[in-house]
Amino acid sequence: MVSGNPVSRRERPAKPGLSREGIVRAAVGLMRAEGMERVTMRRLAQALDTGPASLYVYVRDTSELHAAVLDELLGDVVGSPQPCPDPRAALHEVLQAYRTVLVANPGPARVALVTRPHGPHYLALIERVLALLAAVGVPDDRAAWLVDVLLLVATASAAEHSTRGGSPNAEADDDALAAALAGVSAESHPRIAALGAEQLLSGPGPLRGRWFVDVLVNGAAETPRP
Amino acid sequence: MVSGNPVSRRERPAKPGLSREGIVRAAVGLMRAEGMERVTMRRLAQALDTGPASLYVYVRDTSELHAAVLDELLGDVVGSPQPCPDPRAALHEVLQAYRTVLVANPGPARVALVTRPHGPHYLALIERVLALLAAVGVPDDRAAWLVDVLLLVATASAAEHSTRGGSPNAEADDDALAAALAGVSAESHPRIAALGAEQLLSGPGPLRGRWFVDVLVNGAAETPRP
DNA sequence: ACCTGAACACCGTTCAAGT
DNA sequence: ACCTGAACACCGTTCAAGT
Numbered sequence: 001m002v003s004g005n006p007v008s009r010r011e012r013p014a015k016p017g018l019s020r021e022g023i024v025r026a027a028v029g030l031m032r033a034e035g036m037e038r039v040t041m042r043r044l045a046q047a048l049d050t051g052p053a054s055l056y057v058y059v060r061d062t063s064e065l066h067a068a069v070l071d072e073l074l075g076d077v078v079g080s081p082q083p084c085p086d087p088r089a090a091l092h093e094v095l096q097a098y099r100t101v102l103v104a105n106p107g108p109a110r111v112a113l114v115t116r117p118h119g120p121h122y123l124a125l126i127e128r129v130l131a132l133l134a135a136v137g138v139p140d141d142r143a144a145w146l147v148d149v150l151l152l153v154a155t156a157s158a159a160e161h162s163t164r165g166g167s168p169n170a171e172a173d174d175d176a177l178a179a180a181l182a183g184v185s186a187e188s189h190p191r192i193a194a195l196g197a198e199q200l201l202s203g204p205g206p207l208r209g210r211w212f213v214d215v216l217v218n219g220a221a222e223t224p225r226p
Numbered sequence: 227m228v229s230g231n232p233v234s235r236r237e238r239p240a241k242p243g244l245s246r247e248g249i250v251r252a253a254v255g256l257m258r259a260e261g262m263e264r265v266t267m268r269r270l271a272q273a274l275d276t277g278p279a280s281l282y283v284y285v286r287d288t289s290e291l292h293a294a295v296l297d298e299l300l301g302d303v304v305g306s307p308q309p310c311p312d313p314r315a316a317l318h319e320v321l322q323a324y325r326t327v328l329v330a331n332p333g334p335a336r337v338a339l340v341t342r343p344h345g346p347h348y349l350a351l352i353e354r355v356l357a358l359l360a361a362v363g364v365p366d367d368r369a370a371w372l373v374d375v376l377l378l379v380a381t382a383s384a385a386e387h388s389t390r391g392g393s394p395n396a397e398a399d400d401d402a403l404a405a406a407l408a409g410v411s412a413e414s415h416p417r418i419a420a421l422g423a424e425q426l427l428s429g430p431g432p433l434r435g436r437w438f439v440d441v442l443v444n445g446a447a448e449t450p451r452p
Numbered sequence: 453a454c455c456t457g458a459a460c461a462c463c464g465t466t467c468a469a470g471t
Numbered sequence: 472a473c474c475t476g477a478a479c480a481c482c483g484t485t486c487a488a489g490t
Contacts, residue, residue, distance in 0.1 A: 018474080041464060051475050053466075062464065063399075113339045116386070118403040123410060123418065126426075130417035144425045149379055149438060156378050160342070173289075177344040184349060191356035192349065199370045200352075207452050212375060219445025226433050244455080267483060277456050279485075288483065 018048065020058040024068045031069055036107020039069065063115055070108040071119025073101055078124045087135035088217070092210055094128055095154045099209055102158035109159040125151070133217070142220045153212050161205040177201070244274065246284040250294045257295055262333020265295065289341055296334040297345025299327050304350045313361030314443070318436055320354055321380045325435055328384035335385040351377070359443070368446045379438050387431040403427070 026048055031039045041062055045052040059065045077097045084090050102109035111117075126147055133143040160174070181197035192200065252274055257265045267288055271278040285291045303323045310316050328335035337343075352373055359369040386400070407423035418426065 040462090042462080051477090052464080053476080054474055056465075057473065110340055113382075114336055116399045116403045118399075118406040123406060123415060126407075127415045127418050130421070134417065140421060141425070144421045145434060145437065146441075147426070149382075152379065152382050153375055156339075156375075156382075173342045173344075177342045180344040180349060181352075189349060189353045191360065192353050195356070195366060195370045199367070200373070208371060211371065211449065211452055215372070215442060215445035215449045217445070218449050219441035219443070222448075223437065223441045223444050226437055266481090268481080277458095278483080279457080280455055282484075283454065 018050065018054060018058065020068075023048065023055060023058050024065075024072055027065055027069050028072050031105070031107060036066070036069070036105075036111065039066065039107075041065070066108070066111045067115055067117060067119060070111050070117055071121045073105055073108055074098070074117075074119065074121035074125060077101055078121065078128050084132075084135065087132050091129065091132040091136060091217070092213055094125070094132065095150065095213055096206060096209065098125065098151070099154050099158040099206070102155060103161060103205070106159065109155060112155045113159055136217060138217065138220050141225055142223075145225065146216060146220050150213065150216055153216070154209065157205065157209050157212070174201075244276065244280060244284065246294075249274065249281060249284050250291075250298055253291055253295050254298050257331070257333055262292070262295070262331075262337065265292065265333070267291070292334070292337045293341055293343060293345060296337050296343055297347045299331055299334055300324070300343075300345065300347035300351060303327055304347065304354050310358075310361065313358050317355065317358040317362060317443070318439055320351070320358065321376065321439055322432060322435065324351065324377070325380050325384040325432070328381060329387060329431070332385065335381060338381045339385055362443060364443065364446050367451055368449070371451065372442060372446050376439065376442055379442070380435065383431065383435050383438070400427075 023044070027039050027044055030044055030047055034043075041052040041055055044065070045055055048054075055065075059068070078094065079097075102112065129147050129150060130143055133146060134140065138146060178197050178201055181192055181200055184192045186193035249270070253265050253270055256270055256273055260269075267278040267281055270291070271281055274281075281291075285294070304320065305323075328338065355373050355376060356369055359372060360366065364372060404423050404427055407418055407426055410418045412419035
């Protein structure tokens with residue numbers, strides 16, 4: 001009765017053959033097709049041709065589901081260990097790869113900002129960054145405090161510059177900040193007025209990202225922990 | 227008919243006397259009483275003894291409402307201009323004040339992470355930080371790129387360390403990351419295992435916050451923009 | 453103008469019941 | 472064990488209608 005599985009396997013993608021993997025894969029597909037805000041239990045269940053209650057066997061929560069989608073996307077970020085001739089360049093590279101994934105997927109980028117990620121791919125990313133920081137010469141105790149912030153800044157800068165093609169909400173937010181900065185009075189806010197909204201806000205994304213990494217690494221090199 | 231306003235003013239807080247101010251004030255109250263996730267259009271309307279549709283005269287959106295609550299809280303952060311004998315100390319102070327507000331209010335802290343804030347109090351904060359960076363000796367073009375990140379890191383570190391008493395969600399997130407870091411194998415993740423979850427995760431909040439500010443300022447001082 | 457009732461189109465999550 | 476129908480308790484937002 002069990003061995004042959006005589007009824008055609010996989011006629012439909014995943015009816016009673018539900019699995020966590022299949023669910024997460026479907027969630028990633030739904031997210032690519034319709035955006036993260038449409039990755040809801042109900043819609044996902046519909047896509048899998050079942051009811052929402054069925055998903056709770058494999059996924060605790062909506063937020064766990066979103067976290068799983070995020071980690072799935074991070075699969076490509078950490079390459080093989082690499083010989084690594086120039087560790088600082090390698091650091092820039094891996095963080096740029098991380099940013100690229102998030103810029104392409106604004107929904108998960110926001111997820112990464114709100115819920116501390118902790119999937120296997122994210123752990124691998126932490127490990128890699130720690131190794132590169134050591135190779136660059138940052139003392140271990142400082143690296144421990146730095147890695148978090150390095151990833152945070154990368155996440156935020158990606159989320160910020162992923163408005164093009166992203167959720168309409170994010171774009172409106174950026175516009176509102178730009179408008180607010182531009183509309184400021186030179187008397188009450190002389191510095192903002194002097195610098196101007198363009199100066200404060202953008203600059204070409206990747207260059208800015210690289211600069212921040214250098215600032216953090218250089219700063220950490222000469223700032224002992226208290 | 228208009229001048230006297232003969233019917234007792236303000237018998238009930240705000241029935242037909244709705245106003246944006248009143249709405250935001252009520253929202254702040256609701257947030258303090260029940261947490262940010264309960265600050266919904268429907269609940270707020272109920273607290274104001276009206277229907278949800280009425281709020282849309284004064285507030286575009288739920289997200290605009292949340293942003294308004296956040297900015298309201300930021301009112302106390304930027305003190306008077308101050309004589310400022312030691313600008314670096316003043317910088318630490320204002321960022322610490324910002325962090326303190328957000329640690330005390332985890333809901334708005336998360337709002338600040340997801341939607342770029344742009345209220346008047348936030349603009350005042352940007353202005354103040356720019357002035358202090360100049361006083362510290364950071365060149366203007368670097369300060370323009372730095373201010374964003376300085377506030378971002380403060381926001382994130384506050385959101386991270388505001389789990390006590392915050393939304394149960396956040397606490398679970400931190401726990402999950404801690405567990406993931408602690409449960410890592412020394413072979414696959416030697417650096418994480420060597421440092422340990424405690425080292426990587428916490429350390430006393432304010433000290434860590436101060437350290438980051440110093441790292442960023444020191445790093446910016448010696449890292450020219452590309 | 454400002455305010456409202458009522459509706460539309462959704463949510464997450466649980467639970468008793470089925471297989 | 473795994474899966475499900477149905478329900479519970481919510482959401483944001485709009486719109487025609489009232490004052």
